Amino acid sequence: MNSLLGQADLAVLLGTWVGIVVGLLIFSAIFGDHWLARLGQHILVGVALGYAAVVTWQAMFALSFVQGLLANPAGDIIQWIPIVLALLLVIAGGERILMQGEGGAGSGSRRWLRWLGVAPAGLLIAAGIAIASLGVLQGTLLPQFWRAAQTGFQWRAAPEPFLTGILTLLITVSALIYFGVDPDRHLSRQPRWIASFIRGWIWFGQRAVWLAAGAIFARLIVSRSSLFIAFVEGIVASFMTTGIGNTILTWWQMITGAL
Amino acid sequence: MDFESSFEPEDEELEDEEQTLDAGISAANEVVSAPGRLVSGVQGLLEPIRVATAPGEGDQEQSPPPPTTGYDPDQLRRVRTLLAEEPLIAGATRSPSHQQTSLWMPWVFLLIGVAVAVPILFQWARPLGQARQWPGVAEAFSAINRLQNGDTVQVLWAYDPATAGELDLLAAPLVQHMLDKGARLEIISLLPNGPATARRLVSGVRRIRSQEPGITLDQSPIDARFVPGGAMVLPAFGATPAALAVVFGAQAEDVQAWLELVAPRNRTPVVAVTAAGADPVLRPYLDSGQLKGLVSGFDGAASYSRLLYATTGQPPNQLQLAQQLVGQNFALIAFLALIVTGNLVAALTTGRRHE
Amino acid sequence: MPSTRLSVTGFFISLLAIACFALLLLAQTNAGAKLQPATGVIYQWLMWLGGIALLLGIANVAWLHLRRIQSGRRDWELSLVLIAVLAAVVVAGLINPLGAQGPLVEWIFDYVLAPGQSALFALLVFFMAAAAYRYLRIGRQGGAWMLLGALIIILTQAPMLVPVLPASMVAATDWFIDAPVMAALRGVLLGSGIALLVVAIRMLIGKA
Numbered sequence: 001m002n003s004l005l006g007q008a009d010l011a012v013l014l015g016t017w018v019g020i021v022v023g024l025l026i027f028s029a030i031f032g033d034h035w036l037a038r039l040g041q042h043i044l045v046g047v048a049l050g051y052a053a054v055v056t057w058q059a060m061f062a063l064s065f066v067q068g069l070l071a072n073p074a075g076d077i078i079q080w081i082p083i084v085l086a087l088l089l090v091i092a093g094g095e096r097i098l099m100q101g102e103g104g105a106g107s108g109s110r111r112w113l114r115w116l117g118v119a120p121a122g123l124l125i126a127a128g129i130a131i132a133s134l135g136v137l138q139g140t141l142l143p144q145f146w147r148a149a150q151t152g153f154q155w156r157a158a159p160e161p162f163l164t165g166i167l168t169l170l171i172t173v174s175a176l177i178y179f180g181v182d183p184d185r186h187l188s189r190q191p192r193w194i195a196s197f198i199r200g201w202i203w204f205g206q207r208a209v210w211l212a213a214g215a216i217f218a219r220l221i222v223s224r225s226s227l228f229i230a231f232v233e234g235i236v237a238s239f240m241t242t243g244i245g246n247t248i249l250t251w252w253q254m255i256t257g258a259l
Numbered sequence: 260m261d262f263e264s265s266f267e268p269e270d271e272e273l274e275d276e277e278q279t280l281d282a283g284i285s286a287a288n289e290v291v292s293a294p295g296r297l298v299s300g301v302q303g304l305l306e307p308i309r310v311a312t313a314p315g316e317g318d319q320e321q322s323p324p325p326p327t328t329g330y331d332p333d334q335l336r337r338v339r340t341l342l343a344e345e346p347l348i349a350g351a352t353r354s355p356s357h358q359q360t361s362l363w364m365p366w367v368f369l370l371i372g373v374a375v376a377v378p379i380l381f382q383w384a385r386p387l388g389q390a391r392q393w394p395g396v397a398e399a400f401s402a403i404n405r406l407q408n409g410d411t412v413q414v415l416w417a418y419d420p421a422t423a424g425e426l427d428l429l430a431a432p433l434v435q436h437m438l439d440k441g442a443r444l445e446i447i448s449l450l451p452n453g454p455a456t457a458r459r460l461v462s463g464v465r466r467i468r469s470q471e472p473g474i475t476l477d478q479s480p481i482d483a484r485f486v487p488g489g490a491m492v493l494p495a496f497g498a499t500p501a502a503l504a505v506v507f508g509a510q511a512e513d514v515q516a517w518l519e520l521v522a523p524r525n526r527t528p529v530v531a532v533t534a535a536g537a538d539p540v541l542r543p544y545l546d547s548g549q550l551k552g553l554v555s556g557f558d559g560a561a562s563y564s565r566l567l568y569a570t571t572g573q574p575p576n577q578l579q580l581a582q583q584l585v586g587q588n589f590a591l592i593a594f595l596a597l598i599v600t601g602n603l604v605a606a607l608t609t610g611r612r613h614e
Numbered sequence: 615m616p617s618t619r620l621s622v623t624g625f626f627i628s629l630l631a632i633a634c635f636a637l638l639l640l641a642q643t644n645a646g647a648k649l650q651p652a653t654g655v656i657y658q659w660l661m662w663l664g665g666i667a668l669l670l671g672i673a674n675v676a677w678l679h680l681r682r683i684q685s686g687r688r689d690w691e692l693s694l695v696l697i698a699v700l701a702a703v704v705v706a707g708l709i710n711p712l713g714a715q716g717p718l719v720e721w722i723f724d725y726v727l728a729p730g731q732s733a734l735f736a737l738l739v740f741f742m743a744a745a746a747y748r749y750l751r752i753g754r755q756g757g758a759w760m761l762l763g764a765l766i767i768i769l770t771q772a773p774m775l776v777p778v779l780p781a782s783m784v785a786a787t788d789w790f791i792d793a794p795v796m797a798a799l800r801g802v803l804l805g806s807g808i809a810l811l812v813v814a815i816r817m818l819i820g821k822a
Binding site: 030032048051052055056058059060062124127128131132135136138139140143144146147151212215216219220221222223224225226227228229230231232233234236 | 363368371372375376379380422423424425427428451452454484485486487491494515516518519520522523534535536537538539540543546547548549555556557558579582583586587590591594
């Protein structure tokens with residue numbers, strides 16, 4: 001039992017040092033592109049990819065249809081479809097991976113191998129298009145258009161919310177126009193007064209978007225600062241765990257007379 | 260893994276700059292051949308576009324300008340000054356390495372590093388101040404406070420250790436609140452590292468809470484799993500009824516994906532817990548009622564903890580929150596100093612040119 | 615076949631996308647509740663294929679690094695480290711029945727992956743600082759407006775200023791973020807939503 005506990009302590013201590021070294025290697029990229037920083041990045045990428053592979057493998061085999069097939073392979077023939085599709089994807093993708101950068105992509109056999117991937121890739125693309133389109137329609141466009149209209153026409157509201165509502169609607173429309181209208185392409189053949197009117201909207205929308213971008217930037221500052229603060233805290237806490245931090249702290253307190 | 264490349268200017272911008280450089284050079288050539296039209300011919304025709312760093316900003320100005328043309332250098336310098344904020348080197352092409360290091364500013368890095376790290380290293384406790392409570396935090400608290408014992412809460416865990424420094428601060432009080440209410444968390448993540456991050460946070464909250472007298476929390480295994488396939492497969496979770504959905508997301512897109520793909524299906528109220536940078540983008544969803552609450556950033560974490568511990572005392576992550584407040588104060592002072600300096604440098608260099 | 619491949623593929627994908635769209639839409643209505651098991655099966659298939667695609671992506675990176683080692687290109691030894699680490703994690707995860715929750719993989723997560731990722735993202739604040747210095751300038755295009763928006767938020771989110779802020783200023787900032795900023799970003803959301811729909815339609819009719 002004691003030896004087990006000792007091993008656990010050793011693993012924690014070793015891990016703490018490994019964490020400090022890997023963290024500092026990666027963070028050293030702040031001094032520019034150098035070999036040690038690249039070493040840290042390669043270790044991180046290797047670990048991240050390996051970990052992702054393990055987690056993905058586990059998650060795929062935990063899917064209910066896969067479990068069903070493993071329990072009874074002849075149970076439901078339909079459930080073999082994704083297995084076949086996956087096989088086609090692996091063959092087509094494997095061909096692309098293994099033969100990339102090599103000539104002869106147009107040869108007959110290789111074209112056939114690539115053609116095999118059309119069914120699974122097509123299913124992924126088609127489902128992606130359908131799901132994204134339906135999602136954006138029902139989750140963003142309809143509710144946001146509806147809400148924009150509601151805020152702009154609060155006829156029975158008090159003057160202050162009424163004016164805010166009107167302003168909100170104006171800004172939304174101008175930002176939308178700024179994003180949707182290319183003055184050079186869309187306004188060159190318009191009558192002058194229409195072009196001037198739209199240009200005015202675009203001017204207004206552009207400024208509103210810049211203002212919003214400034215607000216986003218300010219919130220990003222605190223977001224990124226939080227990450228850096230947490231990183232420094234983590235490194236300090238790790239040093240304290242190793243015992244070296246406490247020694248340095250004691251020396252510091254002796255030097256400054258705090259001890 | 261090239262960090263700097265993500266901060267490079269867009270290709271279009273670079274193309275524009277290249278064109279401007281070429282236009283500047285050709286205009287300079289014209290102008291040199293006809294000095295009388297120098298100023299009137301250039302002003303108003305060419306918008307001054309920054310093509311390199313301003314003096315005193317980076318390492319560019321430290322290298323001597325290469326003599327690449329046969330024109331009178333002084334004449335050329337005046338023309339270039341009219342064309343851009345900084346002397347252009349006619350005939351010289353910018354090397355890719357210069358473009359990559361456009362945000363490589365050691366003294367800025369040093370300032371920020373010192374401003375944030377020193378208070379943490381020396382464990383300064385001041386200036387502390389108070390976190391700002393943005394609209395949406397109280398609403399999120401109410402939504403979670405309405406949960407009943409045994410209610411199911413769907414959780415999309417859309418962050419991993421990369422952003423855990425910020426998001427863990429936020430997730431801890433919310434997870435604790437949900438566990439205190441006796442809710443059952445069904446955690447899914449589209450990130451391979453998400454479930455492990457979730458398990459560590461939830462078990463940490465359970466451990467801390469179980470040390471408090473009179474607190475008994477559910478100690479069953481944490482239900483957190485990775486879902487491969489990306490946002491495309493999220494609608495699968497819309498078939499499950501739940502009392503509440505909480506999205507812990509480092510980016511606004513994660514919350515948007517849930518609101519677009521899951522919420523319209525099961526009509527479950529959604530609370531978003533996000534990084535501060537994602538907050539403004541999600542405000543329209545809060546305004547439209549698609550989000551029942553929005554908690555973001557270190558200030559969101561601190562204000563939520565304040566609400567949660569209004570009657571019971573100090574939150575368990577009080578020390579981390581205090582360090583965040585102190586660190587943020589120094590960071591924001593440093594950022595303000597940088598912004599002011601940047602504007603002063605720009606004003607002074609422009610003023611000098613006008614002279 | 616090769617001459618008609620593109621059009622056949624495009625037609626196949628368009629047809630499939632339209633069928634998926636109709637199926638998903640129907641499944642959400644009360645009338646289509648019976649379709650929910652079918653959509654559930656489709657999502658399971660998509661998860662499976664998504665997983666395969668992810669594994670192929672990992673295999674691709676590994677293969678690129680293997681080729682780099684084979685050809686002895688610059689930094690090949692770093693590629694060797696990457697491959698060795700990747701293989702070690704995969705083996706550790708696959709030989710243990712607990713998979714990613716096995717003790718060795720958990721150790722790797724806690725002491726390599728987590729500190730590494732947090733170090734990587736800690737660097738971002740420095741580039742934010744450089745961007746703030748260089749781009750939040752009154753003279754730049756849009757700089758004054760961005761600076762205004764940024765300053766309003768920075769000054770009201772600094773913890774040491776919060777206790778001394780007048781209530782009217784707090785209310786004004788709340789209004790600022792909930793009215794003009796929110797409205798502009800709603801315009802952006804609508805614009806990007808419409809753009810996504812247009813791109814989807816263009817893909818379906820074979821114009822993209």
